[in-house]
Amino acid sequence: MAEMTYLQAISDGLREEMRRDESVLCLGEDVAGFGGAFKVTDGFLDEFGSGRVIDAPLAENAIIGAAVGAAIEGLRPVCEMQFADFISCGFDQLVNVAAKLNYRQGVAVPMVVRLPSGGGFSGGPFHSQNPEAWFLQAPGLKVVAPATAEDAKGLLASAIRDPNPVCFLEHKGLYRHVKGEVPEGEHTTEIGRARIAREGEELTVIAYGSAVGLAERAADELGESIEVIDLRSLCPLDTDAIVAGARKTGKVLVAHEATRSCGVGAEVSALVAERCFEDLDAPVRRLTADDVPIPFSPPLEQAVLPQLEDMKEACRELLAY
Amino acid sequence: MAEMTYLQAISDGLREEMRRDESVLCLGEDVAGFGGAFKVTDGFLDEFGSGRVIDAPLAENAIIGAAVGAAIEGLRPVCEMQFADFISCGFDQLVNVAAKLNYRQGVAVPMVVRLPSGGGFSGGPFHSQNPEAWFLQAPGLKVVAPATAEDAKGLLASAIRDPNPVCFLEHKGLYRHVKGEVPEGEHTTEIGRARIAREGEELTVIAYGSAVGLAERAADELGESIEVIDLRSLCPLDTDAIVAGARKTGKVLVAHEATRSCGVGAEVSALVAERCFEDLDAPVRRLTADDVPIPFSPPLEQAVLPQLEDMKEACRELLAY
Amino acid sequence: MKPNGNGRGVRVSEHLTRADRECLLRHMLMMRLSEERGLTLYKQGKVPGSFYDGCGQEAISVGSSFVLGPRDRTCILHRDLGAHFVRGVTPDRYLANYMGRAGGVTGGKDGNMHFGDRSLGSVGMVSMLPDMALVATGLALAFKVRREPRVAMTWFGEGSTANGQWHEAMNFAGIHRLPVVFVLENNRFAYSTPTELEYAVDPVARAESYGFPGVAVDGNDVEEVFEASRVAAERARAGEGPTLIECHTMRMHGHGAHDDMRYVPEGVHEEWARRDPIDFYSRRLVREHGFTEEDVDALRAEVKAYVDECAAKALDSPMPDPAVATEGVFAEAWEPLGDGRAPWSYWSQDRALAEVA
Amino acid sequence: MKPNGNGRGVRVSEHLTRADRECLLRHMLMMRLSEERGLTLYKQGKVPGSFYDGCGQEAISVGSSFVLGPRDRTCILHRDLGAHFVRGVTPDRYLANYMGRAGGVTGGKDGNMHFGDRSLGSVGMVSMLPDMALVATGLALAFKVRREPRVAMTWFGEGSTANGQWHEAMNFAGIHRLPVVFVLENNRFAYSTPTELEYAVDPVARAESYGFPGVAVDGNDVEEVFEASRVAAERARAGEGPTLIECHTMRMHGHGAHDDMRYVPEGVHEEWARRDPIDFYSRRLVREHGFTEEDVDALRAEVKAYVDECAAKALDSPMPDPAVATEGVFAEAWEPLGDGRAPWSYWSQDRALAEVA
Ligand SMILES: Cc1ncc(C[n+]2csc(CCOP(=O)(O)OP(=O)(O)O)c2C)c(N)n1
Numbered sequence A, B: 001m002a003e004m005t006y007l008q009a010i011s012d013g014l015r016e017e018m019r020r021d022e023s024v025l026c027l028g029e030d031v032a033g034f035g036g037a038f039k040v041t042d043g044f045l046d047e048f049g050s051g052r053v054i055d056a057p058l059a060e061n062a063i064i065g066a067a068v069g070a071a072i073e074g075l076r077p078v079c080e081m082q083f084a085d086f087i088s089c090g091f092d093q094l095v096n097v098a099a100k101l102n103y104r105q106g107v108a109v110p111m112v113v114r115l116p117s118g119g120g121f122s123g124g125p126f127h128s129q130n131p132e133a134w135f136l137q138a139p140g141l142k143v144v145a146p147a148t149a150e151d152a153k154g155l156l157a158s159a160i161r162d163p164n165p166v167c168f169l170e171h172k173g174l175y176r177h178v179k180g181e182v183p184e185g186e187h188t189t190e191i192g193r194a195r196i197a198r199e200g201e202e203l204t205v206i207a208y209g210s211a212v213g214l215a216e217r218a219a220d221e222l223g224e225s226i227e228v229i230d231l232r233s234l235c236p237l238d239t240d241a242i243v244a245g246a247r248k249t250g251k252v253l254v255a256h257e258a259t260r261s262c263g264v265g266a267e268v269s270a271l272v273a274e275r276c277f278e279d280l281d282a283p284v285r286r287l288t289a290d291d292v293p294i295p296f297s298p299p300l301e302q303a304v305l306p307q308l309e310d311m312k313e314a315c316r317e318l319l320a321y
Numbered sequence C, D: 001m002k003p004n005g006n007g008r009g010v011r012v013s014e015h016l017t018r019a020d021r022e023c024l025l026r027h028m029l030m031m032r033l034s035e036e037r038g039l040t041l042y043k044q045g046k047v048p049g050s051f052y053d054g055c056g057q058e059a060i061s062v063g064s065s066f067v068l069g070p071r072d073r074t075c076i077l078h079r080d081l082g083a084h085f086v087r088g089v090t091p092d093r094y095l096a097n098y099m100g101r102a103g104g105v106t107g108g109k110d111g112n113m114h115f116g117d118r119s120l121g122s123v124g125m126v127s128m129l130p131d132m133a134l135v136a137t138g139l140a141l142a143f144k145v146r147r148e149p150r151v152a153m154t155w156f157g158e159g160s161t162a163n164g165q166w167h168e169a170m171n172f173a174g175i176h177r178l179p180v181v182f183v184l185e186n187n188r189f190a191y192s193t194p195t196e197l198e199y200a201v202d203p204v205a206r207a208e209s210y211g212f213p214g215v216a217v218d219g220n221d222v223e224e225v226f227e228a229s230r231v232a233a234e235r236a237r238a239g240e241g242p243t244l245i246e247c248h249t250m251r252m253h254g255h256g257a258h259d260d261m262r263y264v265p266e267g268v269h270e271e272w273a274r275r276d277p278i279d280f281y282s283r284r285l286v287r288e289h290g291f292t293e294e295d296v297d298a299l300r301a302e303v304k305a306y307v308d309e310c311a312a313k314a315l316d317s318p319m320p321d322p323a324v325a326t327e328g329v330f331a332e333a334w335e336p337l338g339d340g341r342a343p344w345s346y347w348s349q350d351r352a353l354a355e356v357a
């Protein structure tokens, strides 16, 4: 084990996979010479060469479309969107080509799209979005969103080895703020399994990404017996873990940073409604961003994105219900 | 009033608005000379001329992006996607430019994107999709999905007069199969208001688009007292009507043709869970397409899309709960 | 005969044997007769959805794909049934796919021309145009990264060149000099839209500004298409990068079977009918290559009999089991595509084997 | 001095008065000094997020936007602060926007260069590049549909020309001969990516294949940029369609303030520093246009004092009220954009009024 940041864990996982399997390659804007806007691939060009670390032109459909072709021929492309927001510019190749090829033609597309997502640092409307729910409405894509350094490394390795297109949401707000012990060398985390981040009896917070740490902190500060489930994988969703978590405490708060309407929180809430009707002692609540573009100025951004106080307030309300 | 099909009602509404307001213009592939792939704009070129009915090149971002610019300058562009599926090719201009300009810059973008959507006729994976949930995860877009000829005309007129970008989902399966009395001349339907399609006491089916007719037929054939709410507007959602409908019968089935995960059904279910916890006598159920691309061959497509039998079965189950 | 032709077109290839020439005609006939049969089945209500064909464009997909070796890869489009046949798809699986049968190439998952036989090195097109240009570019990227002497070939219509993804594919392929051959089928219309509303300048002119050659040929002359494609594939295999080949032709049927083509000006069809690629090549085989009228008639009869047989087989194929509808969304494992058929005599047994090795 | 210049560049304009020339220099200075001030505020931690500037590129946004009339419209990009100033934005509102203050152009809703003053005929850029090229094309479409003698102008970097939306904008504008001026700022890099990884051939070459002229000028010579833009705007106003103007320059600072520019080869900055557009033009005004050193120094001092004043004003501006965070997602009504400032002497009072009428 080694202490690393979430960001270092992503780099480490990617480097390990590239060492292990020479078919793995990185494709994205400024990933080679510059080592990526967030330095995830810093030093990769020197270690792996320009045939495996490729600076793409400013063209997201080209990045994803070329990756699809390369993946079909047996490479394992890891695409980097410079910011997750730019997936809208490669959306068609992702949802119509990559996602549907195996179902339509039996052609597997083993590729990863890395999506530096999320806000909290005045990125503004175009550098703060959390696009994961779009992908759940495009059958054929797997979607993961690690909250810890260990899972960041493990899920990235698993995503690279997965024969399907996997959207890897790496939250920029966690890059340097989340640290943890991470297994050295090869390390994978099974896609599709949630994780119990904190045990509790009174209330279950089902979260992912940046909302997990928020929930843990809220639980600690409130000093209440709150269970926190880290979904980790959004597609497939770990329905068993969701149902078990809901049944255990009878009270559920679903929390994420993405906007509210038709978000992953809605899906989780609907699943709980379908599967746990008899088990609930309170309405399933959602804590999410408001349905607005993410504003730039700190006071505005804080008003829109879920804050620690909002999390504590939501927990209090449900506990008191 | 005049009897017309859903398709004729859309044409009629669009023609009326173009006659009423010369700033309204049509932009899309094959909308001028050919009158549109589904003939919605048939004859428009002759009546309104090539300055107001424009055949676009095969470039969806260009269609939507050019419409944004034209709308800012005071025109009222009505864009046609030849099939709703192709919105993925104009997605970036829609979700990042059109949707966010008013919030960011106070620049209103009065435009409509017409989206011939839905399946049921072997359109296959690329001519059958229902993309509405994507739009609810892009704050700044209004979204409407008429189920009747009267609303098709009224909602299109209201969409054109709305100062915001409106996604107008016109279900291809309803084009010729749905007929009804439609007010002649000017006719608008308020965006944001649901409609009670059928009164009932035992169960409330909350649906939109093609699922509304399915629910009505199921209710009739079952001969049970089932209320059917036609949402009509998906953003904004008519929360009051949803809550009232859930409270009235205590049993809710949410139904749509779009795929399941993070669909509008999830949002409605989550809203009901939040607002009607004390009022429910049964779990909120969803009837949707499976989370797969829409297959081409009739037996496969029928297995994936909600059928009348599925609707009846779902109603029976909830009534018996 | 060569609108906007740039004079580079070689009308009679020195790289074709008599058997090759017969093979070219055979595949054009197979495409024509199979699509005619498909249209009949459509009119009989046996084809769900819509029907699209490439009538009048047979020389393009046949002539271009004929240059490919087994290990080359294709993204074949909706006017290019001939390329599927050249690579080894049989008409029964094409017809079965249109009818949504279990025996169709996609087993009913996808329809009409939205198929590709993975076992024959082909990636099935998506409807969004021209997305496959980027996928082909990606296939070529893999070849280049691995230093393999292989070629990716794809096709698109002139209307598709207005789409941003077309530009991204050309630009990316040009920057990295990828081994990809882009075949542009200029059939005068994008659905109903005439070229003057698709572009201001013929798109072949853009190739140079992407750093690779653009050549315009008579798309109704199968040998001219073959020669341009042969040179392009050689260039690609030699690491010299992409080529854009514009094939001038005319879409002789509607965009789909429902399309009455009101928008096509008087006389255009008549003019192009006189240049039918199959009649044209049949005449040439007799005039210049020692074939007899009888040879040609016999070949047509043989192909017709074969297509009849295939149609019967397709009609015998059952509808798919509804259970498969929810299967295959995710792959269990990645597997390489199979190799395509390479009928051109150049790909002699040993050469083909050598290449596979 | 004019890499890839095509010789069309006019180095000394016949359409500028002494006051115009002073105005050009004033706005270049205003951009330089305002951005330097912004950078200082950023280093002082007063600017949330990141910081971007256009140091070294001042001649481009100032020289091109200087040709515009009040009714013309702009989509201004992230290296083009000078265009905002020419059109009437004041430095205080620029600095306040960077600091996320209520007094910023977007009132804190958006940040850094992602703004446009709707009351001055400008549509604020989105981050996605080069989306605004399509929006500008749409503005021009409205002008053409209404037969108004107005021009839309927009800017983009050479890296953005690789994106599909760039192609769609060029192609659409070319087909309909729209009154739009595309200013391409070739500053040698897209973030860290050098031009050879962005394109195989300089993108100015593509213009002709879209059916309109492409001209390359020295982007560090404000009068040469002005002249090319003046001709392009005239062309557009006369209904002759778009022009692509490539301005060769160098991004003298990092992509953002965080960028150490390791990737820029030795000596490049030094070479371009010798061609600083402000020094260059200052020298020319003295050498060729009867300005004295004192005039130039006085102007610089005056602008500096003004920017200081504006910075103080920006710092006095409060943070926005959190309540506005959830307001304005939807518009209540459409309202026309206001007109922009048109400082060029050509736009004399009466001409401007006449045009507005
Ligand atoms: C991105 C996209 N938009 C719209 C369509 C609908 N569509 C199908 S074929 C077609 C015309 C294509 O014209 P062209 O590229 O010239 O090919 P052709 O059919 O003429 O061979 C259109 C607009 C599509 N398939 N993809």
Ligand SMILES: Cc1ncc(C[n+]2csc(CCOP(=O)(O)OP(=O)(O)O)c2C)c(N)n1
Pocket: A029, A058, A059, A060, A082, A086, A089, D079, D127, D128, D129, D130, D156, D157, D158, D159, D160, D161, D163, D185, D187, D189, D190, D191, D251, D255
């Ligand atoms: C669609 C899209 N992808 C990626 C980015 C991230 N990005 C911001 S600026 C930039 C480089 C732009 O280069 P260029 O167009 O030459 O403009 P410059 O900054 O050099 O003026 C990139 C990749 C973006 N803004 N938009």
Ligand SMILES: [Mg+2]
Pocket: C157, C158, C159, C185, C186, C187, C188, C189, C190, C191
């Ligand atoms: Mg065509």
Ligand SMILES: [Mg+2]
Pocket: D157, D158, D159, D185, D186, D187, D188, D189, D190, D191
């Ligand atoms: Mg640049």
